Amino acid sequence: MSDGKNLSVEEKKELLKRLMKEKSAKQAQGAASAATQSAANRDFSVYTQFEHFPEVQTLAAQFETLRMLQVSNPYFRVNEGIVNDKTRIEGRELISFSSYNYIGLSGDPRVSQAAKEAVDKYGTSVSASRIATGERPIHQELEKEIAGLLGVEDAIVMVSGHATNVTVIGHLMRPGKDLILYDALSHNSIIEGCVLSGARRIAFPHENWEELDKILTEVRGDYERVLITIEGVYSMDGDIAALPKFIEIKKKHHALLMVDEAHSMGVIGPHGLGIRDYYGVDGREVDLWMATFSKSFASCGGYIAGKKTLIDYLKYNTPGFVYSVGISPANAGAALAAAKIMKSEPKRALKTQANARYFLDKAKQKGLNTGPSKDSAVIPIITGNSAHALILADALFKDGINVQPILYPAVPDNEARLRFFITTDHTEAEINETVEKCAVHLERIRRDMADVSFPKSMIGG
Numbered sequence: 001m002s003d004g005k006n007l008s009v010e011e012k013k014e015l016l017k018r019l020m021k022e023k024s025a026k027q028a029q030g031a032a033s034a035a036t037q038s039a040a041n042r043d044f045s046v047y048t049q050f051e052h053f054p055e056v057q058t059l060a061a062q063f064e065t066l067r068m069l070q071v072s073n074p075y076f077r078v079n080e081g082i083v084n085d086k087t088r089i090e091g092r093e094l095i096s097f098s099s100y101n102y103i104g105l106s107g108d109p110r111v112s113q114a115a116k117e118a119v120d121k122y123g124t125s126v127s128a129s130r131i132a133t134g135e136r137p138i139h140q141e142l143e144k145e146i147a148g149l150l151g152v153e154d155a156i157v158m159v160s161g162h163a164t165n166v167t168v169i170g171h172l173m174r175p176g177k178d179l180i181l182y183d184a185l186s187h188n189s190i191i192e193g194c195v196l197s198g199a200r201r202i203a204f205p206h207e208n209w210e211e212l213d214k215i216l217t218e219v220r221g222d223y224e225r226v227l228i229t230i231e232g233v234y235s236m237d238g239d240i241a242a243l244p245k246f247i248e249i250k251k252k253h254h255a256l257l258m259v260d261e262a263h264s265m266g267v268i269g270p271h272g273l274g275i276r277d278y279y280g281v282d283g284r285e286v287d288l289w290m291a292t293f294s295k296s297f298a299s300c301g302g303y304i305a306g307k308k309t310l311i312d313y314l315k316y317n318t319p320g321f322v323y324s325v326g327i328s329p330a331n332a333g334a335a336l337a338a339a340k341i342m343k344s345e346p347k348r349a350l351k352t353q354a355n356a357r358y359f360l361d362k363a364k365q366k367g368l369n370t371g372p373s374k375d376s377a378v379i380p381i382i383t384g385n386s387a388h389a390l391i392l393a394d395a396l397f398k399d400g401i402n403v404q405p406i407l408y409p410a411v412p413d414n415e416a417r418l419r420f421f422i423t424t425d426h427t428e429a430e431i432n433e434t435v436e437k438c439a440v441h442l443e444r445i446r447r448d449m450a451d452v453s454f455p456k457s458m459i460g461g
C-alpha cells in the first residue's frame, strides 16, 4: 500500500485520511514553533526558500492527492495540433471539450492566412508601444471592425484579455473617491483590476440586480464614479447576465456599466454577436464593452469598445497600453479576419448554440447537474466534490474524452465540476458518447467512492 499503486477503494480512503492527518499535524507544528521564536532568533532563511512557502506546500499536497487518487495530472497536457472538436494528446486522438475555439476559427485557413500575411507585411512584432512607433494600419482596421460589431464609436485593442481588464479598471477607478460593484462570480482579471485601482469594491451576489440596486440606493451618494462590472456569459456556470436590468440600474444610479464578453461575443445571440445581439439592445447603452481575442476571435489580446472620448483617453493614458507593446501583427491579423467571418457567417454561432442545446438536453435527461447554464457554450457538470470531479475527468480521459475538471479552490469544493466548452465542430455522436460515458462513470464513482474527498485541511473545511 505504501507506493500508492493499485490501491483498493478502501486503501485509497485510508491514504487520504492519513494524508489529511499528517498535513494538519505539520501545520499545527509550524504555527507553534513560529509563536515561540523571538524576533532575534527567528530563522529568516525560510523566507528565501520556496519549499517553505505555505502556498508551495499547498501545491505539493495537491500533487500528493493526485498520486493518492491514482489519477494523471489534468493540467498542462500537451495538445499536439489544432484543437476543435478533437485533439491529439500523447499521440492519441480524443474528443475535446477543453478549448475556447467556440466557432472553430482557430485553424480556419482564412484566419491562418490573414495572420501569415500580416507577418509578411509587418513582421513578427511591432517592436514598440503604439503611442511611439508601434502603430500599424492593421490595428486601426481591427479597432474599426470591433466598434462596428458593437455599434459604438470606437475601440482600443491590447495584447491580452486579462491585462485589458486589469489595466483599464485599475486605471479608470480611483482610490478614496470611486466605487466598483462587481458580480461575485467575476473573472480573476476583473477582481485584479478592482484591487489595483484602490477604489472601494463591493461584490454583489451573483446576478442579483435587486441587491445591486439596494446597495446603490444606500451608498451611491458617498462616491464620485461608480462602475458596475458584469460578464455576458459567466465562465464557470454558462449563465447569461440579465443585461437590460443592469442597464436600467446603471441609468437610475448614474453609474458606468462594463460588460466582459469573453465567452459571449461570437457565440450567443441570433447573429452570434454577443449579449447585445442576444437581448437586442443598443450598443451605446453600455459604457465599456470588453472581450478577449483568445476565444471566438481565434487570436490573443483584448479590447474595450465604447465612446470615442473614452477610447482616446485610454489610448493616451492606460498604463497597460501606453507602456506595453502593440498587439502583434499575427494576432491583429487573425482577430481581424475572425471578426469579419463572425459577422458574415452567423451560421457558425448558430451551430454552436444548437450543439450546446443538444448537449444540455442530453445531460439533463441523464439526470446530470448542469447548474444554471442556458443558451451559452459553457456547460458544467457539477459533481459537488473535487475528488469526484478529478476522478471523473481522468476516467473520461482514459476513454478518449478530454475535459477539464474545475476543483477547489477555483470553485467551492461542493461546486466542483467538469466544464464543457461546446464548439461549432462537435457532432451529435460525440456529444451522445460523452454524456453517456459521463453519466455511467459518475454513477459508479458516487456509488463506490461516496466518502472519498480532498483532505479537509486542504479545502479549508
Ligand SMILES: Cc1ncc(COP(=O)(O)O)c(C=O)c1O
Residues within 6 Å of the ligand: 160, 161, 162, 163, 165, 187, 189, 231, 235, 260, 262, 263, 292, 293, 294, 295, 300, 301
Ligand atoms: C471572463 C473572462 N475575462 C477575461 C479573460 C482573460 O482573457 P485572456 O485569457 O484572453 O487573457 C478570461 C479568460 O478566460 C475570461 O474568462
